[in-house]
Amino acid sequence: MKSIVQHLPESVLSQILENAFQWFVVVDKNSRILYINEDYCRFLEVERDQAIGKPVDEVIENTKMHEVIKSGVADVASPHYIKGTYMLANRVPLIVDGKIVGAFGSVVFRDMNDWKKLSSHVRTTMDKINMTPNDAPSKSYRLEDIKGSSQAIRSIKETIQMIAPSDLSVLIEGESGTGKELFAQSIHGRSERADLPFVKINCAAIPAELLEAEIFGSYHEHENKHRKGRFELADKGTLFIDEIGAMPLTLQAKLLRAIQEGEVEPIGSHITKQVNVRILAATNRPLGHLIEQGKFREDLYYRIQAITLRIPPLRERMEDFTELANTFLQQYIIKAGKRRLVLSSQTREYLQNYHWPGNVRELQNVIQAAVYLAEDETIEPSALPEQLKQVRKKQHPVLVNLQEAIEDLERTMIKQALVDETDKRVIAKQLGLSRSTLYEKIKKYNL
Structure with missing residues (x-):
């Protein structure tokens, strides 16, 4: 180890120290700061040159570095309240020749939510490693199943990663077929409740007279029988209420109370x-x-939409079309037991020009049908529904060089001004130019 350190340039050692941990500090046996990295200083809002040499408790509130030096016992993954939030910190005594010469402290996570996010991420990763096709639950989705790299989808994924570890209620808005349940399951899968039930109910799919019993359960006294509702089935887990706008007002009041x-x-x-x-x-x-x-209670609305996710329709994120189409194509090729299939250029053109009122679900269904209807290794337009082939090809505007367009407009305006007025001072004032600039442009355009 000593030989390795000796052969490392000082600049490399500095990079290692600055990046080995997010925030860290080194103190001597008297608890005075010997080293603190720049990122930690920015958080503490102190200059590093001023922090070094000071007692650590004057720079870092609620520090326990002096206790570690005194006891000689490491304090690992300990909550540390600093600047209004809890963090997880490690504090380790530094021992040379059997004597404590100082201590090293590092912030493992900036706040407790970072720990929750990492815990959820590790659990999801382990599930991916250990899960076999036979182990996988049916119709269970993860964040990784959300396809697309458009700005809208990237933003939604980032929001899900931030809010999933919390218990915040989330309202997911989107047209039919945009995949709202996929996003709901992704939130559940990244939460602390991931190993607990994810229970769903579609308010539009159940008759109003049966919906209350489905949600809240029922008790039949003559049979002494209690039937659990979706709330009880989801206890300690997540309840996904789809098409909540279809819920009768009387049930909305009971839901709010629950x-x-x-x-x-x-x-x-x-x-x-x-x-x-x-x-x-x-x-x-x-x-x-x-x-x-x-038709909907305002107080219930504000209760369920601590966070609102708006899922854009497919027509608003057509940059994701190719990835989505290819994903569905490969999925159904395998399911149909076919060796290879590709979309012909004309088929792809029809698909891309269509407005997709049924959104991603409609695209999925169209690709699935086309896979089974394909007669050879190429999916031709004959395998597509008729409505897709009625759409005209999109007319793309002719693009011109912006600078040339500006100069053409400038030339035209100055030329017309010279026809209407002979006094150059008046023309310059009308066009918002200085006289010298006007003369330069007249010369430039040979006017």
Whole structure:
């Protein structure tokens, strides 16, 4: 080790020290700072030159470096409250020839949420490593299943990574077929509840008279039988309420009470049951419009939309089209047991020019049908639905050089001004130019 350090240039050692840990500090046996990295100084809002040499407790609040020096016992992954938030810190005594000469401290995570995010990420990664096709649950989605590199999709993925470890309720807005459930399951999969139930209910798919029992459960006294509702089934996990805008107003009041109080009362019972559920909701109709129409409770709206994710329709993110189409194509080639299939150029043109009112789900269904209808290794337009072939080819505007266009406009305006007015001072004033600039342009354009 000694020989390695001796052969490293000072600049390399400096880079290692600055990047080996996010934030760290080294103190001597008297708890005075010997070294602190620049990133930590920026967070503490101190100049490094001023921090070095000072007692560590004058620079870092609530520090325990002096305790580690005194006890000689390392303090690992210990919560450290600093500047209004909790962090995880390591503090290790430095020992030379059996004597404590100082201590080394590092911040492992900037706050407790960083730890939660990493915990969720590690769990997801391990699941990916250990999961075999037979182990995988049906229709279970992860963040990695969200395809697309458009700015809108990248932004949504980043937001999911930030909010998933929390228990914030999330409202997912988007047209039918945009994949709202995929995004909901991605949030659940990155949360601390990932190993617990993800329960879903579609309010538009269940008759109104049955919906209450489905959500809150029921108790039949004559049978002494309790049937759990979706809230109880999702206890300690996540409840995904799809098409929440279709929920009757009477049930909305009961849902609001269940979310606020953390308890449900099954139909036919007077006994409440405690539940700990994270709420994710989705709608394909703007809830604001429903509120104006008196069809949705405003107080419930504000309760379920701590965070709102708007999933753009496919027509607004056509830069993701190729990745989506290729993903579905490979998926159904394998499912159909075919060796190889490609989209012909004309087929791809039809697909790209279509407006996709059914969004990603419609694209998926069209690709699936085309795979089975293809007669050879190339998917021709004959394998596509008729409505896709009725769309005219997009007319792209002719692009011109911007500088040339500006100069043409400038020449035309000056030429017309010279026809209407002979006084150059008046012309310059009308065009917002100095007289010298006007003369230069007249000469430039041979006017």
